[in-house]
Amino acid sequence: MKLRVNGKEVTPHDPDQSLLEFLRDDLGLTGTKYGCGEGQCGACTVLVQGSALRSCITPLSAVADREITTIEGLETDGKLHPVQQAFLDAGAMQCGYCTAGMILSCVSLLARHPHPDEAEARRALNGNICRCGTYPRILQALRSLSTGGRHA
Amino acid sequence: MPERERYELLEKPSYHFETERRDVLKLFAGGGLLVLIPHSAAAQESGRARGAWRGEPLPDDVEAWLHIGPDGRVTAFTGKVEVGQNSRTALTQAVAEELRVAAGQVEMVMGDTARTPFDMGTFGSRTTPTMAPRMRAAGVAARQALLELAAQKWGVKPETLEAADGCVRDPKSGRSASYGELTHGQAITRTIGKEQISRPRGESVAKINARDIVTGAHRYPSDITRPGMLHGKVLRPPAWDADLASVDLSAAPETGGATIVHDGKFVGAAAPSARAAARALARVKANWSTPAGPSNSEVFDYFKHNPTGPAEDAVRAGDVASAWGQAAHTVEGRYTVAYIAHVPLEPRAAVAEWTRDGLTVWTGTQRPFGVREELAEAFGLDIKKVHVLMPDCGSGYGGKHTGECAIEAARLAKATNRPVKVVWSREEEFRFAYLRPAGLIEVRGATAGSGKLLAWEFHNYNSGPSGLATPYDIPHQLIAFHPTRSPLRQGSYRGLAATANHFVRESHIDDLAAASGSGPLEFRLANLKEPRVRAVLEAATGRFGWGREKSGAGRGFGLACGMEKGSFVANCVEIEIEEASQRVRVRRVSTAFECGAIVNPDHLKNQVEGAVLMGIGGALFEAIEFEGSRITNPALSRYRVPRFSDLPELATVLVNRRDLDSAGAGETPIVTIAPAIRNAILAATGKALRSLPLAPSGPAGANKSA
Ligand code: FES
Numbered sequence A: 001m002k003l004r005v006n007g008k009e010v011t012p013h014d015p016d017q018s019l020l021e022f023l024r025d026d027l028g029l030t031g032t033k034y035g036c037g038e039g040q041c042g043a044c045t046v047l048v049q050g051s052a053l054r055s056c057i058t059p060l061s062a063v064a065d066r067e068i069t070t071i072e073g074l075e076t077d078g079k080l081h082p083v084q085q086a087f088l089d090a091g092a093m094q095c096g097y098c099t100a101g102m103i104l105s106c107v108s109l110l111a112r113h114p115h116p117d118e119a120e121a122r123r124a125l126n127g128n129i130c131r132c133g134t135y136p137r138i139l140q141a142l143r144s145l146s147t148g149g150r151h152a
Numbered sequence B: 001m002p003e004r005e006r007y008e009l010l011e012k013p014s015y016h017f018e019t020e021r022r023d024v025l026k027l028f029a030g031g032g033l034l035v036l037i038p039h040s041a042a043a044q045e046s047g048r049a050r051g052a053w054r055g056e057p058l059p060d061d062v063e064a065w066l067h068i069g070p071d072g073r074v075t076a077f078t079g080k081v082e083v084g085q086n087s088r089t090a091l092t093q094a095v096a097e098e099l100r101v102a103a104g105q106v107e108m109v110m111g112d113t114a115r116t117p118f119d120m121g122t123f124g125s126r127t128t129p130t131m132a133p134r135m136r137a138a139g140v141a142a143r144q145a146l147l148e149l150a151a152q153k154w155g156v157k158p159e160t161l162e163a164a165d166g167c168v169r170d171p172k173s174g175r176s177a178s179y180g181e182l183t184h185g186q187a188i189t190r191t192i193g194k195e196q197i198s199r200p201r202g203e204s205v206a207k208i209n210a211r212d213i214v215t216g217a218h219r220y221p222s223d224i225t226r227p228g229m230l231h232g233k234v235l236r237p238p239a240w241d242a243d244l245a246s247v248d249l250s251a252a253p254e255t256g257g258a259t260i261v262h263d264g265k266f267v268g269a270a271a272p273s274a275r276a277a278a279r280a281l282a283r284v285k286a287n288w289s290t291p292a293g294p295s296n297s298e299v300f301d302y303f304k305h306n307p308t309g310p311a312e313d314a315v316r317a318g319d320v321a322s323a324w325g326q327a328a329h330t331v332e333g334r335y336t337v338a339y340i341a342h343v344p345l346e347p348r349a350a351v352a353e354w355t356r357d358g359l360t361v362w363t364g365t366q367r368p369f370g371v372r373e374e375l376a377e378a379f380g381l382d383i384k385k386v387h388v389l390m391p392d393c394g395s396g397y398g399g400k401h402t403g404e405c406a407i408e409a410a411r412l413a414k415a416t417n418r419p420v421k422v423v424w425s426r427e428e429e430f431r432f433a434y435l436r437p438a439g440l441i442e443v444r445g446a447t448a449g450s451g452k453l454l455a456w457e458f459h460n461y462n463s464g465p466s467g468l469a470t471p472y473d474i475p476h477q478l479i480a481f482h483p484t485r486s487p488l489r490q491g492s493y494r495g496l497a498a499t500a501n502h503f504v505r506e507s508h509i510d511d512l513a514a515a516s517g518s519g520p521l522e523f524r525l526a527n528l529k530e531p532r533v534r535a536v537l538e539a540a541t542g543r544f545g546w547g548r549e550k551s552g553a554g555r556g557f558g559l560a561c562g563m564e565k566g567s568f569v570a571n572c573v574e575i576e577i578e579e580a581s582q583r584v585r586v587r588r589v590s591t592a593f594e595c596g597a598i599v600n601p602d603h604l605k606n607q608v609e610g611a612v613l614m615g616i617g618g619a620l621f622e623a624i625e626f627e628g629s630r631i632t633n634p635a636l637s638r639y640r641v642p643r644f645s646d647l648p649e650l651a652t653v654l655v656n657r658r659d660l661d662s663a664g665a666g667e668t669p670i671v672t673i674a675p676a677i678r679n680a681i682l683a684a685t686g687k688a689l690r691s692l693p694l695a696p697s698g699p700a701g702a703n704k705s706a
């Protein structure tokens, strides 16, 4: 089997692995984090065909031939993705361990709903835990994006 | 003085500076300006100079260094660590402000036992009040030395010169020289003394390595990899204190590249992948004997009957025993507080590597030097042979003081002669890390006819002695801590026992207010002497609009206030009880917080709000369940932590006391949210809840003991 990760085609040697293990241990893409291994925390979130997915409970076989984007693949030509920039501007982190998963969940949400209201945003992100409690800032980052960017 | 706290896992400092210093000094071989920050003025004045740098004697007892290289690079070295509380940024600001350089020009080397001087650990909110002013003093000393160098060079008086933007300028002649130019070819040391430091500027400097975090480039401890590295797993007992009775490795042939290690009570495997290591261990047959013990519902009586020592009086004032007879109103209560878990989003992780020179371990810990000692002891090594590095990790909240994961990785690395990474699973983190202690607290309070507090008797079993003293003016007091056995492994937690003790005190104050026919705010103001507590209480109630609306069915308002570790906090809360589910929702929280002069307002607000949110978990629903020493809900699906859906509307007032020294802020804002919520539930329902968590499934299901 094959899949594409951040635009590159890759061939796993062990299709029984979880997508998370493959990304972290075989490809060295450690921006994707382990937090629980049971789909509860969202630290392992990646985009599969643009939609957020928990990589810890996703067997590699389920993403054959798909396009995966990890946090390392968001930046283009040294320029941060607008969601990354919004997190920076809002100071939306403390330890930052949840941040990659949060950013990718926001990217996925904004692709579906460019202007989510607060209730939609909370619902969409409820599977992502920030133990440091930076939720208000993450919502602030989202708000700055959905109202037309940080200069709005 | 910070209170003594048994659960901080304090260890005696052991200094081994002579050799370490020699190694560290190699880092500065290129010369430049080196500023030493001794542990204490006493150490510095004792004049015991054992080391020397380029011929200059150095004081014996250094806790941090600041170096300006001939290339102009500013590097500070401290054994403190960054666990998300933004100490890296705060310390960088301290140096940069005094040295008159941009924050981006200072590199802060932290928590690396080979490069930074010994440090006890990062806990107890000590970084801001102790390390930051000393970093400031180092900045002042360096600036002064640079001014002197320039003055010498130009033949003028140092007082006539100015330092700004990494340069010294002579306003008269217009000459200027960069710090690098000035230190070039020099080898100067300074030791901080009684420098006049300025108050923090109070600027919201952005988190130093935030860009690396949003791009995924930052390497947390669990992200470290080494060439040829294997992954390790450890065979776990059913409970943390279970004993390995027998083990049979015969069914576990070393296949799939796995190596199994059995050494005493330790059984582990290292393999090319964590899964392969787990597979190998799955075939190990082990018998464990687990001691019997109480369950989570029995543990509070257990505490009462299992003392480990005599009661420790925290406060004894007046004559409590004879005061009860004069009371107008007396209220008694038996309160309980559950064990809770830190749940740092990054579990314990370590990568260990043995070389000819010794052992190197990268691990997430709040005490890298403590972990170094644990490793040296575990492997019978000279401490100089152990090098511990702590990359900024995925938080701690007081939960990462110990080095068990580092020892496990090192044991497997030793057996395989390869670097080994061990990352604890979430389940391991729940079951084998330590917990915030549970506690039983019995309290009796009384008021006089005047509405003033008269007597206060307070007994804390097991939970801990932090925050026992009350800010209220009470003539007769007896407050004691009773150390007891604990069936579960317990240790530090953000705010320590101040959360439990504030929960009980502030709940009971509301009950006493009600008994004496007074309102929660009026009663507190009538009995509170401490002006800084009054100030935050007034700020929080003002912001909240306290008293504008009345509590009623399904909706309640509550407040609480307190102080701990030199900072002051008050919360006002609005809660709502959903009719159908009886679920308690926190709708709105106003917090006022004061910790002296503010270092970084944006990061402070972030800490305060984060602590409030974390506190909502412990207040409403977090609880470890157990049978004996076996934890039965070791998963995020069975242990709920606050999520987006729990987020109330937050209003935060930061009271800036620029006239006062800065105190730490990572812990205290967690201590009063639970009683404020409890008091709001009381106002809404008339139910005086006395257990944390308050309402794991709504107030009706709460474990109430009135
Ligand atoms: S690690 Fe995948 S959801 Fe927690």
Ligand code: FES
Pocket: A092, A093, A094, A095, A096, A097, A098, A099, A129, A130, A131, A132, A133, A134, B084, B345, B394, B395
């Ligand atoms: S910033 Fe620490 S978990 Fe979110």
